[in-house]
Amino acid sequence: MTYPIPLVPETSKPLPSLLEPEGLLSWVASVDHKQIGLMYLLASLAFFLVGGLEALLMRIQLGTPNNTFLSPAAYNQIFTMHGTTMIFLVVVPMLVGFATYLVPLMIGARDMAFPRLNAFSFWIFLFGGLLLYYSFIAGGAPDTGWFSYAPLSERAYSTSTGLDYWALGLLGVGVGTVAGGINLIVTILTRRIPGMNLRRVPLFVWMVLVNAFIILFALPPLNAALVMLLIDRLLNAHFFTPASGGSPLMWQHYFWAFGHPEVYIMILPAWGMISEVIPVFSRKPIFGYEFVAGSSVAIGFLSFAVYAHHMFTVGLGHPFDFAFSAASMLIAVPTGIKIFNWIATMWGGRIRFTTSMLFAASFLIMFTIGGITGVTFAIVPIDWQLTDSYYVVAHFHYVLFGGTLFAVFAGIYYWFPKMTGRLLSEKWGKWHFWLTLIGFNLTFFVQHILGIIGMARRAYTYPDLPGWGTMNMISTVGAFVMGLSVLVFIWNIIVSLRRGQPAGDNPWQAWTLEWATTSPPPVHNFDRLPPVRSRRPLWDLAHPENPDWKHGK
Amino acid sequence: MLTEKNKLGVILFIGSETIFFTLLLLAYLYFQAGATAGSGPTAASSLNPLTTGLFSLFLFASSYTIWRADKSLARQSRRGLLLWLLATIVLGVIFLVGQGLEWRHLIAESTTISRNLFGTTFFTLTGFHGFHVLVGLVALAIVLGLAWLGDFNSPKSSAIESISLYWHFVDVVWVVIFAVVYLRLLL
Numbered sequence: 001m002t003y004p005i006p007l008v009p010e011t012s013k014p015l016p017s018l019l020e021p022e023g024l025l026s027w028v029a030s031v032d033h034k035q036i037g038l039m040y041l042l043a044s045l046a047f048f049l050v051g052g053l054e055a056l057l058m059r060i061q062l063g064t065p066n067n068t069f070l071s072p073a074a075y076n077q078i079f080t081m082h083g084t085t086m087i088f089l090v091v092v093p094m095l096v097g098f099a100t101y102l103v104p105l106m107i108g109a110r111d112m113a114f115p116r117l118n119a120f121s122f123w124i125f126l127f128g129g130l131l132l133y134y135s136f137i138a139g140g141a142p143d144t145g146w147f148s149y150a151p152l153s154e155r156a157y158s159t160s161t162g163l164d165y166w167a168l169g170l171l172g173v174g175v176g177t178v179a180g181g182i183n184l185i186v187t188i189l190t191r192r193i194p195g196m197n198l199r200r201v202p203l204f205v206w207m208v209l210v211n212a213f214i215i216l217f218a219l220p221p222l223n224a225a226l227v228m229l230l231i232d233r234l235l236n237a238h239f240f241t242p243a244s245g246g247s248p249l250m251w252q253h254y255f256w257a258f259g260h261p262e263v264y265i266m267i268l269p270a271w272g273m274i275s276e277v278i279p280v281f282s283r284k285p286i287f288g289y290e291f292v293a294g295s296s297v298a299i300g301f302l303s304f305a306v307y308a309h310h311m312f313t314v315g316l317g318h319p320f321d322f323a324f325s326a327a328s329m330l331i332a333v334p335t336g337i338k339i340f341n342w343i344a345t346m347w348g349g350r351i352r353f354t355t356s357m358l359f360a361a362s363f364l365i366m367f368t369i370g371g372i373t374g375v376t377f378a379i380v381p382i383d384w385q386l387t388d389s390y391y392v393v394a395h396f397h398y399v400l401f402g403g404t405l406f407a408v409f410a411g412i413y414y415w416f417p418k419m420t421g422r423l424l425s426e427k428w429g430k431w432h433f434w435l436t437l438i439g440f441n442l443t444f445f446v447q448h449i450l451g452i453i454g455m456a457r458r459a460y461t462y463p464d465l466p467g468w469g470t471m472n473m474i475s476t477v478g479a480f481v482m483g484l485s486v487l488v489f490i491w492n493i494i495v496s497l498r499r500g501q502p503a504g505d506n507p508w509q510a511w512t513l514e515w516a517t518t519s520p521p522p523v524h525n526f527d528r529l530p531p532v533r534s535r536r537p538l539w540d541l542a543h544p545e546n547p548d549w550k551h552g553k
Numbered sequence: 554m555l556t557e558k559n560k561l562g563v564i565l566f567i568g569s570e571t572i573f574f575t576l577l578l579l580a581y582l583y584f585q586a587g588a589t590a591g592s593g594p595t596a597a598s599s600l601n602p603l604t605t606g607l608f609s610l611f612l613f614a615s616s617y618t619i620w621r622a623d624k625s626l627a628r629q630s631r632r633g634l635l636l637w638l639l640a641t642i643v644l645g646v647i648f649l650v651g652q653g654l655e656w657r658h659l660i661a662e663s664t665t666i667s668r669n670l671f672g673t674t675f676f677t678l679t680g681f682h683g684f685h686v687l688v689g690l691v692a693l694a695i696v697l698g699l700a701w702l703g704d705f706n707s708p709k710s711s712a713i714e715s716i717s718l719y720w721h722f723v724d725v726v727w728v729v730i731f732a733v734v735y736l737r738l739l740l
Contacts, residue, residue, distance in 0.1 A: 220572035236667035
């Protein structure tokens with residue numbers, strides 16, 4: 001008697017509905033980069049909502065001095081999970097998701113170099129994240145901050161299993177991220193169509209390439225530190241326990257050798273998105289392509305040379321402090337170069353302020369503010385004064401939210417039509433943008449001041465000093481405005497998926513290859529590809545009398 | 554090598570793992586340097602470079618046998634490929650058994666991962682190396698199985714080349730660990 005062998009369905013539709021027969025299986029078993037990219041985006045959006053709720057809980061607690069809404073123990077778990085979630089389960093997967101979706105399309109490929117490895121990367125990230133959240137119902141979430149300094153993180157001081165889940169969950173995410181990095185590098189280096197040399201790939205692809213190399217070398221220190229912590233905690237070893245000769249400082253070195261490059265991992269693809277969006281909505285090619293690409297390579301190397309600026313207060317000694325201080329000032333240069341290139345791109349252009357462009361233009365200002373406050377930390381005595389204060393919190397939210405997340409919003413409004421076939425509503429988009437911009441600045445600008453006048457971070461409450469309560473309340477109000485903006489954003493997505501204006505192949509009259517196919521693209525990506533003789537193949541196609549390659553571009 | 558995806562992928566993976574092993578080795582060296590007398594077993598008091606050197610020879614030999622396997626593939630000698638792959642696996646298993654015996658001996662003497670920093674760093678370092686050897690053996694066994702079933706009908710196979718690269722990497726890591734942990738004791 002023969003039994004029908006159930007075959008894993010080959011994806012034949014771009015976005016199979018979950019309601020069709022085998023619809024769910026075709027998503028769960030998919031190795032198609034577009035489906036995997038979308039799953040990354042959906043998962044990171046879900047974690048974003050959870051992380052945002054955690055932030056709102058924190059802001060409620062901090063809204064008034066000496067508040068008792070959250071106990072100290074609960075607060076510690078919430079801020080640890082907020083940071084860990086936003087960094088590992090939102091920003092990185094969202095950027096990896098965009099890269100997974102877009103890179104093969106941008107280089108004219110049919111898929112990534114290793115489609116099954118691609119699927120593995122996604123699912124191990126998802127399970128790592130779920131394992132981390134399981135800790136809430138397994139005795140308590142981790143509560144030692146997203147960078148879990150030793151020896152607080154050792155069993156002697158943290159007896160709940162929260163940290164074990166933290167370390168194991170992050171190991172899963174870390175392994176998946178390295179696999180994703182390898183996949184992206186091999187894809188970019190081996191899967192470009194003829195004519196698409198590395199001087200013609202979209203800048204998003206350049207940023208993803210540099211980023212993938214950073215991932216390859218920055219994640220191993222984290223993985224090493226995490227396994228060492230787990231071995232300490234679960235097998236009673238001594239890596240970081242000072243009482244038995246271990247070195248808490250080693251944890252800091254290993255963690256920040258990962259942690260600093262990690263923040264560049266979190267911004268590089270965002271810079272890539274900005275480099276795609278700004279030229280299209282300025283109707284001008286990017287100014288200084290080689291400088292944007294080259295400065296990113298420089299940042300890739302430098303990012304490993306600045307890590308101990310997170311350790312200025314642990315007594316490394318003046319020579320170390322000097323060296324890392326100088327390197328930290330130096331790394332601002334290639335970043336600044338990019339800002340100038342983006343401004344120069346807009347200069348003299350015919351700017352169209354779509355929602356995407358609104359986010360991209362404000363990115364320039366918000367990220368620059370964050371960058372400037374970052375450079376102030378390079379000056380060691382200033383760092384000594386401001387470390388672990390709300391000035392730090394303000395700084396990194398300006399670069400990560402005002403920077404990365406604004407760029408991601410720009411990217412979402414730009415590429416949502418390509419992914420779904422429908423445009424997001426510009427009306428709701430404008431509401432989303434203004435609520436976000438106002439809410440974000442209300443929340444975080446005052447935190448610079450709070451930090452300077454002495455408010456410490458990661459503390460569940462603060463004393464009733466003059467102005468502290470008022471500024472914290474402003475910050476809390478801003479957070480809720482941001483919460484509202486997120487609701488508007490979700491609403492926009494829902495409404496646009498149902499009734500959004502059909503997008504067509506190239507709604508923005510852009511020039512890179514992902515716009516040379518339908519929206520959404522067919523499973524095999526392209527039926528036909530235009531010849532690639534410059535950085536803007538679609539411009540060349542539409543302007544045969546004045547193609548880019550005639551001008552040596 | 555920059556255009557073939559499997560080899561490029563394995564090379565990048567090797568680059569990443571090199572950093573990982575370097576950091577574990579750095580931890581070993583850092584705590585070795587700071588070890589004070591009377592803090593329990595040390596490398597000098599518990600390790601035997603000669604016996605470890607003996608079973609290390611089996612792992613080093615396996616790099617030779619896998620090279621012979623590559624050559625057999627190029628000559629399209631199926632029998633050669635199967636034999637040399639099997640030899641590589643056997644040699645790798647002997648290495649792991651030797652490692653296991655060493656561990657058993659140390660643990661019997663109460664030199665465990667939790668005893669002191671020597672134990673912690675030693676078992677972590679050699680443990681992760683042994684794990685990487687095990688993964689390599691699994692990959693080799695799969696290749697052996699496929700070869701047995703008749704696969705690899707062309708003189709070139711990026712799969713076999715990639716796995717060979719990985720296996721050589723695992724061997725080189727052991728060369729470094731053996732030199733730094735054991736050979737130093739002979740100085």
